[in-house]
Amino acid sequence: MDFALDKKHEMARTLFREFAENEVKPFAQETDETEVFPRAIVDKMAKYGFLGIPVPKEYGGQGCDPLTYAMCVEELAKVCGTTAVIVSAHTSLCIDPIMTYGTEEQKKKYVPDLASGKKLGAFGLTEPGAGTDAQGQQTKAVLDGDEWVLNGSKCFITNGKEADVYIIIAVTGVVEKRGRKQKEISAFIVEKGTPGFTFGTKEKKMGIRGSSTYELIFTDCRIPKENILGAKGKGFGIAMHTLDGGRIGIAAQALGIAEGALDRTVEYVKERKQFGRSIAQFQNTQFQLAEMATSVEAAQLLVYKAAKAKETQKVYSVEAAKAKLFAAQVAMDVTTKAVQLHGGYGYIREYEVERMMRDAKITEIYEGTSEVQRMVISGNLLK
Amino acid sequence: MNLEEYKGVYVYAQQVDGTLSGIAFELLGKAKDLASDLKTDVTAVLIGSDVKGLADELAAYGADKVIVVDDPELKDYRTEPYTHALASVINEYKPEIMLVGATAIGRDLGPRVSARVATGLTADCTQLEIGDFPLNPMPGKEQKHNQLLMTRPAFGGNTIATIACPDNRPQMATVRPGVMQKIDKIDGAKAEVIEYNPGFTPDNKYVEIIDIVKSVSETVDIMDAKILVSGGRGVGSPENFKLLEDLAEAIGGEVSCSRAVVDNGWKPKDLQVGQTGKTVRPQVYFAIGISGAIQHVAGMEESDLIIAINKDETAPIFEVADYGIVGDLNKILPQLTEQIKAAVAAKK
Numbered sequence: 001m002d003f004a005l006d007k008k009h010e011m012a013r014t015l016f017r018e019f020a021e022n023e024v025k026p027f028a029q030e031t032d033e034t035e036v037f038p039r040a041i042v043d044k045m046a047k048y049g050f051l052g053i054p055v056p057k058e059y060g061g062q063g064c065d066p067l068t069y070a071m072c073v074e075e076l077a078k079v080c081g082t083t084a085v086i087v088s089a090h091t092s093l094c095i096d097p098i099m100t101y102g103t104e105e106q107k108k109k110y111v112p113d114l115a116s117g118k119k120l121g122a123f124g125l126t127e128p129g130a131g132t133d134a135q136g137q138q139t140k141a142v143l144d145g146d147e148w149v150l151n152g153s154k155c156f157i158t159n160g161k162e163a164d165v166y167i168i169i170a171v172t173g174v175v176e177k178r179g180r181k182q183k184e185i186s187a188f189i190v191e192k193g194t195p196g197f198t199f200g201t202k203e204k205k206m207g208i209r210g211s212s213t214y215e216l217i218f219t220d221c222r223i224p225k226e227n228i229l230g231a232k233g234k235g236f237g238i239a240m241h242t243l244d245g246g247r248i249g250i251a252a253q254a255l256g257i258a259e260g261a262l263d264r265t266v267e268y269v270k271e272r273k274q275f276g277r278s279i280a281q282f283q284n285t286q287f288q289l290a291e292m293a294t295s296v297e298a299a300q301l302l303v304y305k306a307a308k309a310k311e312t313q314k315v316y317s318v319e320a321a322k323a324k325l326f327a328a329q330v331a332m333d334v335t336t337k338a339v340q341l342h343g344g345y346g347y348i349r350e351y352e353v354e355r356m357m358r359d360a361k362i363t364e365i366y367e368g369t370s371e372v373q374r375m376v377i378s379g380n381l382l383k
Numbered sequence: 384m385n386l387e388e389y390k391g392v393y394v395y396a397q398q399v400d401g402t403l404s405g406i407a408f409e410l411l412g413k414a415k416d417l418a419s420d421l422k423t424d425v426t427a428v429l430i431g432s433d434v435k436g437l438a439d440e441l442a443a444y445g446a447d448k449v450i451v452v453d454d455p456e457l458k459d460y461r462t463e464p465y466t467h468a469l470a471s472v473i474n475e476y477k478p479e480i481m482l483v484g485a486t487a488i489g490r491d492l493g494p495r496v497s498a499r500v501a502t503g504l505t506a507d508c509t510q511l512e513i514g515d516f517p518l519n520p521m522p523g524k525e526q527k528h529n530q531l532l533m534t535r536p537a538f539g540g541n542t543i544a545t546i547a548c549p550d551n552r553p554q555m556a557t558v559r560p561g562v563m564q565k566i567d568k569i570d571g572a573k574a575e576v577i578e579y580n581p582g583f584t585p586d587n588k589y590v591e592i593i594d595i596v597k598s599v600s601e602t603v604d605i606m607d608a609k610i611l612v613s614g615g616r617g618v619g620s621p622e623n624f625k626l627l628e629d630l631a632e633a634i635g636g637e638v639s640c641s642r643a644v645v646d647n648g649w650k651p652k653d654l655q656v657g658q659t660g661k662t663v664r665p666q667v668y669f670a671i672g673i674s675g676a677i678q679h680v681a682g683m684e685e686s687d688l689i690i691a692i693n694k695d696e697t698a699p700i701f702e703v704a705d706y707g708i709v710g711d712l713n714k715i716l717p718q719l720t721e722q723i724k725a726a727v728a729a730k731k
Contacts, residue, residue: 128676129699138674138699151695153616153674200616201646215646217616 003301012068016075019048020083028080031210032355037162038210041083046117051090055099060112066245067307070252074303077256078263081359082210084256088249089158090114093367094121097167097187097242101230110165110189122163123246124154124190124216125239132372134169134239137185139218141170146225148188150218153200158366160214161199166190167242168216169235185235189227196221207358244320246367248310251303251323254331254363258296261331261338261356265289268342268351279341288341292334299327318380324363325373331360389552392418393478395469396427396441396449397488399460403437405730406484408565410558411445413511414482415566420513421529426450426478427574430468432458435576442574445566449574450476456583459595460488463588466495471581473500478553480531482511485557493557503548504555509562510534516547531556540687565730605654610636610667613656613683614644617672617693617712621649626716627671633723639663641679657682671712675700692716 005013023044031038045051053069055061062068069091077084095114098106113119130136139152150170157166166189173184190197200215230238266289269280279285306323309316335357339346346353364370392414396407407427414425427446429437431453438449452468469492473481481496483489485507497504516530531554534545548554605611612631614624624638631638640650642657656663657679668686673679675691675698683689684703691704692712701707708715 128674128678138697140695140697200643215643 009068009071012064013071013075015048016050016072017078019045019050020075020079024076024083025079028082029349029352029355031080031082033209033349035204035209037212038080038083038086039162042086042117042120042162045083045087049117050087051117051120052095052111052115054091055095055111055115059099059107059115061095061115065307066248066310067304070248070303070307073249073252074256074259074300077253078260080210081253081257081356081362082208084253085158085208085211085250086120088246088253089123090121090163092246092249093123093158093242094163094165094167096245097123097229097238098189100241101187101234101238102189103226105226106189106229114165119164120159120162121165121167122157122159123242124157124166124168125243126154126156127152128155132369135183135185135236137169137171137183139168139170141172141186141188143172143225144222147222148225148228150188150190150196150221150223152218154216155201156203156366157214157216158211160212160216161192161202162212164192166192166216167229168218169239172232172235175233184233185239186232187229187235187238188223189229190218190221190223194221194223205362207355207360207362209358240317243367244317245310247320247324247373248303248306248316250363250367251299251306251320251327254324254327254360255296255299255303257356257360257363258292258299258327258331258334261335261353261360262289262292262296264351264353264356265292265338265341268345272343285341288337292337295330296334299323299330302326317376321368321373321376324367325370325377328360328363328370331363332357335360386550386552389477389479391423391426391476391478392421392480393426393428393473393476393482393553394446395481395483395489395492396429396437396446397484397486398429398431398434398437399488401431401434401437403440404484404486405565406486406489406558406560407441408444409560409563410482410484411441412565413558413563414480415445417480417511417513417531421479423479424448426476428452428469428472430457430465432456435578438574438576439572442572443568443570445569446574448577450577450579452579452581454580454583456585456589459592460492461590461592462491462495463590464583464585465492466499467581467583469496470499472579473553475579475581481553481555483555483557485559489557493555497555500553502551502553502555503546504557505533505535505546505548506557508533508535508556508558511556511558511563516549518545530554535559605637605639605656606661606663608637608639608663608665610634610669611639611656611663611665611683611686612636612669612671613639613641613673614650614671615641615673615679616643616647617674618644618649619672619713621647623713624649626712626720627669630669630716630720630723633720633727634667636665636667636669641673670700670704671716673700674698675703 049062052061053064057063073084141148168188168190171183172186175184196219198217203213272279302323306319309319338353394410394414397404418425424447426448427441429451456464483493514532520526530547533556537544612627614627639654644650645655662682664685666687668689670691689704691700691707696709
């Protein structure tokens with residue numbers, strides 16, 4: 001049992017931190033205010049290889065382990081929740097399923113461009129009527145000759161419109177299971193620019209405002225037969241397994257947001273004076289910070305453990321669910337306390353903690369709400 | 384009050400600007416049914432100024448007699464002189480049943496008259512029949528036959544009440560327009576015309592009409608519309624909304640839309656139905672090219688009647704629709720509009 005990071009990981013973390021401080025932090029507030037996707041930063045991250053960290057070198061990635069990737073998301077989230085989720089959705093939700101379920105041709109065709117950041121990825125599962133109940137899919141894919149024809153829509157898609165490659169989950173038929181009719185769900189790779197594939201609403205969000213969250217619309221969108229990902233009818237399993245990995249990314253994002261808010265607060269309470277001394281000298285401040293730091297570290301250990309589990313275990317759903325559930329709670333709690341300790345200034349947009357509080361809330365909702373994580377964890381306990 | 388003296392089914396034949404309103408013919412159609420059950424005849428009461436010429440038209444739709452109250456005081460509808468006219472007719476001729484259309488005029492006139500002649504009135508009826516009261520014999524209570532059983536929705540349509548007026552005459556009801564069927568026109572029919580004028584002495588109860596405005600509203604509040612023709616992304620283009628506008632015009636409704644349509648910039652936000660738009664409760668809601676996500680359905684599921692047109696038979700909208708057509712709206716809407724136009728023309 002070794003809790004110290006090895007040299008390789010320490011070096012990687014230093015690189016991520018420097019990049020975040022120098023390249024991301026100066027634009028974080030502007031990204032939030034303008035709600036504009038930070039394309040320039042994404043291009044820079046591509047140059048540094050941040051968009052293919054856990055991808056094997058032969059597919060154009062960095063060949064690092066899941067922990068290195070989680071640390072990258074964590075360090076980015078310390079300064080900008082938006083930038084962190086761009087990397088996470090791209091890596092966990094688009095590259096990972098292609099690497100895990102794709103044929104050799106599909107991997108060769110899509111992964112190098114994605115890993116190098118030449119192209120950006122996204123994942124389309126959620127629909128207006130199918131959120132937590134992902135089985136409620138309405139989008140259909142019908143085989144017509146040697147093309148699949150997609151009809152339907154997806155909502156709340158991170159990296160929507162900005163991404164070039166999309167993993168899309170759709171219904172391909174009905175199957176009888178134990179005498180009950182069930183939807184047969186499959187996964188597909190769809191490229192931006194395919195006729196019949198358009199973008200609808202851009203959502204106006206409370207937080208992660210620079211993240212491009214769009215509706216995807218498929219109207220008789222025809223894709224080649226070979227763009228099905230994995231076997232026909234295996235789409236639901238693919239989506240669920242993809243989300244297990246994605247949850248580690250979101251847990252890392254939540255952890256980073258909490259750490260960022262804690263760092264800012266520690267600095268602030270030392271500087272701010274009331275009653276003739278810094279507010280750090282008041283015991284309430286000290287105890288609050290102690291609670292925050294303890295829960296942040298607990299979250300960090302869970303997140304890192306889940307990242308390790310992804311590396312060493314075939315199944316890591318429970319580890320990922322625990323990490324995301326707890327880290328998201330910690331992010332919400334720590335950012336709320338951070339705003340409080342800043343007092344009135346914490347409520348002003350110039351001080352970054354209010355943004356972090358807004359960004360934190362989504363980590364309890366997307367890639368499976370906290371309630372879903374509890375379902376996964378308890379389901380495993382009681383099986 | 385000697386109830387035996389009261390005979391016949393009477394209908395208030397509403398006219399505005401010398402033109403009979405459609406409700407007059409609908410009431411005559413229903414009155415014929417009631418009269419045949421009671422083995423009596425149908426009388427139309429025509430009130431206005433210089434309106435005698437309308438009697439033949441009333442005959443063509445089933446009036447056996449027409450009582451005309453014709454006086455310059457009755458040129459435009461005003462509560463007091465019209466109440467005086469109709470109440471006088473009732474006191475003079477003693478009808479058993481007096482039907483009034485539940486139009487803006489009828490809702491004003493009916494209660495006034497019923498109070499003046501001291502009888503019961505059921506408002507906004509949707510069903511009228513002759514039957515026994517009480518419906519089932521009750522010990523110790525006389526069951527009366529040949530009563531007018533008046534049925535109307537109450538509490539916003541959440542309950543249905545059947546009401547009788549056993550001890551007073553006439554039995555009065557205002558009847559919801561569009562519910563009763565007029566009979567096919569009998570060409571050349573003649574009715575016995577009786578002129579009756581109770582005399583009018585204007586007093587301070589006579590309001591003075593300063594101005595009558597016939598407004599043609601350009602922008603409507605979709606929350607007030609009785610019929611909504613609502614389009615979604617499936618309509619395909621802003622130009623294609625013409626099909627919906629044609630249908631709305633034919634059926635007397637308004638066009639509304641889903642969020643997707645607003646997001647595409649095809650329609651303004653104030654026409655959006657749904658969780659983040661307006662919640663509507665029209666009598667009829669056409670959902671055209673709308674998939675029926677809960678975010679939309681939450682804004683319209685309380686509509687009395689939902690008609691869905693969608694090319695995808697598995698669209699969730701069909702779960703809330705009373706009637707559904709699976710098919711291409713580009714083919715269906717023009718035909719539907721034509722049929723409705725024809726039906727409307729036939730009603731006139």
